[in-house]
Amino acid sequence: MEKLQDVYRIISNEKICPKFFRLCLDAPSIVNKALPGQFIHIRIQESLQPFFRRPFSISRAQKHIEILYEPVGTGTHLLSRKKKGEMLDVLGPVGTPFSLPPKGIRQVVMIAGGIGVAPLLFLSDILKRKYELVLLYGGRTKGHVYDMKEFKQNGCKVLISTDDGSVGVKGRVSKLFTKIRPDSQTTFIYTCGPRPMMASVQSFARGHKLRGQGSCEEVMACALGACLGCSIETRNGFKTVCHDGPAFDLNDLIF
Amino acid sequence: MNIAVKIGAVKFANPVTVASGTFGHSEKYYHLQEVKKLGAIVPKTVTLHAQTGNPPPRIAETPSGMLNAIGIENPGADVFIKTKLPALKKTGVPLIVSILGHNDEEFKILTEKFNAAGDISALELNLSCPNLGKKILAAQDPQAIERIVKTVKKISRYPVIAKLSPNVTDIAAMAKVAEDAGADAVSLVNTFAAMAIDTKTRRSVLGNVTGGLSGPAIRPIALYMVCKTAQTVKIPIVAIGGIMTADDALQYIIAGATMVAVGTANYINPRAPLEVLAGIKDYMRKHKINDIAQLRGSLDHG
Numbered sequence A: 001m002e003k004l005q006d007v008y009r010i011i012s013n014e015k016i017c018p019k020f021f022r023l024c025l026d027a028p029s030i031v032n033k034a035l036p037g038q039f040i041h042i043r044i045q046e047s048l049q050p051f052f053r054r055p056f057s058i059s060r061a062q063k064h065i066e067i068l069y070e071p072v073g074t075g076t077h078l079l080s081r082k083k084k085g086e087m088l089d090v091l092g093p094v095g096t097p098f099s100l101p102p103k104g105i106r107q108v109v110m111i112a113g114g115i116g117v118a119p120l121l122f123l124s125d126i127l128k129r130k131y132e133l134v135l136l137y138g139g140r141t142k143g144h145v146y147d148m149k150e151f152k153q154n155g156c157k158v159l160i161s162t163d164d165g166s167v168g169v170k171g172r173v174s175k176l177f178t179k180i181r182p183d184s185q186t187t188f189i190y191t192c193g194p195r196p197m198m199a200s201v202q203s204f205a206r207g208h209k210l211r212g213q214g215s216c217e218e219v220m221a222c223a224l225g226a227c228l229g230c231s232i233e234t235r236n237g238f239k240t241v242c243h244d245g246p247a248f249d250l251n252d253l254i255f
Numbered sequence B: 001m002n003i004a005v006k007i008g009a010v011k012f013a014n015p016v017t018v019a020s021g022t023f024g025h026s027e028k029y030y031h032l033q034e035v036k037k038l039g040a041i042v043p044k045t046v047t048l049h050a051q052t053g054n055p056p057p058r059i060a061e062t063p064s065g066m067l068n069a070i071g072i073e074n075p076g077a078d079v080f081i082k083t084k085l086p087a088l089k090k091t092g093v094p095l096i097v098s099i100l101g102h103n104d105e106e107f108k109i110l111t112e113k114f115n116a117a118g119d120i121s122a123l124e125l126n127l128s129c130p131n132l133g134k135k136i137l138a139a140q141d142p143q144a145i146e147r148i149v150k151t152v153k154k155i156s157r158y159p160v161i162a163k164l165s166p167n168v169t170d171i172a173a174m175a176k177v178a179e180d181a182g183a184d185a186v187s188l189v190n191t192f193a194a195m196a197i198d199t200k201t202r203r204s205v206l207g208n209v210t211g212g213l214s215g216p217a218i219r220p221i222a223l224y225m226v227c228k229t230a231q232t233v234k235i236p237i238v239a240i241g242g243i244m245t246a247d248d249a250l251q252y253i254i255a256g257a258t259m260v261a262v263g264t265a266n267y268i269n270p271r272a273p274l275e276v277l278a279g280i281k282d283y284m285r286k287h288k289i290n291d292i293a294q295l296r297g298s299l300d301h302g
Ligand SMILES: Cc1cc2nc3c(=O)[nH]c(=O)nc-3n(C[C@H](O)[C@H](O)[C@H](O)COP(=O)(O)OP(=O)(O)OC[C@H]3O[C@@H](n4cnc5c(N)ncnc54)[C@H](O)[C@@H]3O)c2cc1C
Pocket: A039, A050, A052, A053, A054, A055, A056, A057, A058, A067, A068, A069, A070, A071, A072, A073, A074, A075, A076, A077, A115, A118, A119, A216, A217, A218, A219, A220, A241, A246, B060, B061
């Protein structure tokens, strides 16, 4: 059995647009095991501040482990200052991955709000060429939009909205729902982002009788299903985001 | 080097254990060989009937610690015994099963169930769960402590450890009540009643409004409580509170603790219990102490 917790070297840690960073880790043992929807739990530094580890979705697992992140608070700002060559204490991969589209699905629509795009990139790496891929991406401003090159290389059609209209359609990502032609038998949805956005995706999916998966966030301590601290209410009762999720059946989520 | 310790008539190979509710799914990050190194495992508290737990958010980060209001989410004793206990027994590590009854009768039935389940090293009575919305905890009421300890002691096949709450004026006095009622040991502390408020929303950060504080933030207070209790009772003490490193654990042992339990630290560093054990041995080697009993309670009052 390989160790679930280890220290790994940072290969790079760069800004990819005004608001987002990409961090690459030399972590072959994680690359070998990782599945889309899973995450890593990072100890930002060996001190009591920040106290908890911080969870980040795996955005790619090819040669290296990649995460995309947005500095929002103490932990993520400290992370953004890490240099190439430094070591990071990482637990993972952990969490229940996305389940793959069921039989009969031809079109996969990925709907992301902000940095929620991260796990969907890894997903597109796995689904490319097998499905018609569409990404609906909603960012707050153009600072929250990066080039999305990898999605396009995966043959994914990319549609963008921003709250202020600085890139793409002006408004929430739900403005883009009209641009796709979903079919209840052949379309499958994957979504990750802020709760109100996921709620709108859920009601859109219900309206069109679409099946799908949603990836959730909650404050985490252990990320191993031990503390029962990250539980959310679902249609099947309380479920831990770290162990039963982060990927859940979209229809089971309660917003 | 002798690091074995005893509670009642039961011997543990070493003094390092884990605090209830903080150590689960260990199979994911430990080799079985590593799990076997622990002196004992204490699983999450089990109640008679299943409990679904408190509404989220259930945890929050605080300076050098955390708040929790999990609400003793657990599958209930019967399901625990059927589905979780076998795997725990298979590790071969002594088990200290933590039980919580909502009244004396429930404590009695729980004890009977675990008597029947067999292969357990001790029972820990969770007298101190601050999360269930009661006005006063058993652990805050000397008469309740006495009654529950006596009730369980009368029928238990196993040594009985009373887990005490720090939310009292004099925890040493509560420990004495437990000792006089027949407890084989006391464990302290459980979490400190605490809260945090989100000023943007003026709401508590916890769904349950209040919760319990744990982690290094509580260690100096817990250490004081253990030290005071060690001077008051003769039964062994299992020290709990903010242990992250061997040095933290050694402070408790020097203050008089027989065993030490690693709690919240498991979330930050899953290997903390093993590092604590290795560090205690290193310290004893370095200071030429060949029996942990020589270290226990060796605080120099100067
Ligand atoms: C499964 C999962 C996957 C995630 N993937 C990504 C990702 O790929 N990229 C990314 O940028 N962010 C991701 N996040 C969110 C990221 O973990 C938080 O932004 C980060 O923890 C904030 O820490 P901070 O110290 O910068 O912020 P602070 O505000 O200082 O954090 C304070 C506390 O709140 C918690 N917290 C704050 N925001 C969140 C949040 N959105 N979700 C969970 N906990 C939060 C922190 O863990 C900490 O306990 C993910 C969260 C989860 C649960």
